[in-house]
Amino acid sequence: MPVTFVPEQKQFSKEKFQKVNLFDTERMFCDIYCFEPGQEQKAHSHAENDKIYYVLEGNGDFTVGDETVKGVPGTAVLCPPGVDHGVLNSGGERLVVLVFMAPHP
Amino acid sequence: MPVTFVPEQKQFSKEKFQKVNLFDTERMFCDIYCFEPGQEQKAHSHAENDKIYYVLEGNGDFTVGDETVKGVPGTAVLCPPGVDHGVLNSGGERLVVLVFMAPHP
Numbered sequence: 001m002p003v004t005f006v007p008e009q010k011q012f013s014k015e016k017f018q019k020v021n022l023f024d025t026e027r028m029f030c031d032i033y034c035f036e037p038g039q040e041q042k043a044h045s046h047a048e049n050d051k052i053y054y055v056l057e058g059n060g061d062f063t064v065g066d067e068t069v070k071g072v073p074g075t076a077v078l079c080p081p082g083v084d085h086g087v088l089n090s091g092g093e094r095l096v097v098l099v100f101m102a103p104h105p
Numbered sequence: 106m107p108v109t110f111v112p113e114q115k116q117f118s119k120e121k122f123q124k125v126n127l128f129d130t131e132r133m134f135c136d137i138y139c140f141e142p143g144q145e146q147k148a149h150s151h152a153e154n155d156k157i158y159y160v161l162e163g164n165g166d167f168t169v170g171d172e173t174v175k176g177v178p179g180t181a182v183l184c185p186p187g188v189d190h191g192v193l194n195s196g197g198e199r200l201v202v203l204v205f206m207a208p209h210p
Contacts, residue, residue: 001172002183006159023183027155028133028207030181050132054111054159054203067106076135078107078128098159102133102207 006056010034010096017041017089019099028102035060035089035097043086051079051101053087058095061088071097111161115139115201122146122194124204133207140165140194140202148191156184156206158192163200166193176202 004022009032011018017039023030053062055071062071064085079085089095109127114137116123122144128135148168158167160176167176169190184190194200
């Protein structure tokens, strides 16, 4: 049975933010992204894919298009196809984000 | 910008568990499911869709195929296409689960 306990999956690096895959199918993937303070996922886009960010812990700046919101635990953000999006850990704590993308890129 | 604060989206009913949509596109949807103690989503399957459950609060029994696991906050479960799956709030507290499905049914 495909089941995982997400708090045990967290991985951090001083080099760059870490992506840890939880589930990966032909149709979608689900990861956690783990950011040390100051680390970021630079703005980028996917032509045909939706991405959702859901903040698990910490806080950061989530940019979609030309808007930026402060995300805290419980914040969910949708990044539509073709729209630039990125994340900056602007807080003083580690930032952990659940990420879902469909269809699989 | 499509953003929501999930703790403010919770809805409960004594009648049955509640589904609250967060995001809905042509490619996927993202909901929260809100269960009072004893409420359940009965076993069912989707022929061509992946579903992910991620426990936000409370605890419950998550069944996929012929296996059942106890889910607590931080537990993530993948329900593959064609496999029966269901949720029972077997705890004494309210259960809130983040749900992703792709492709959109």
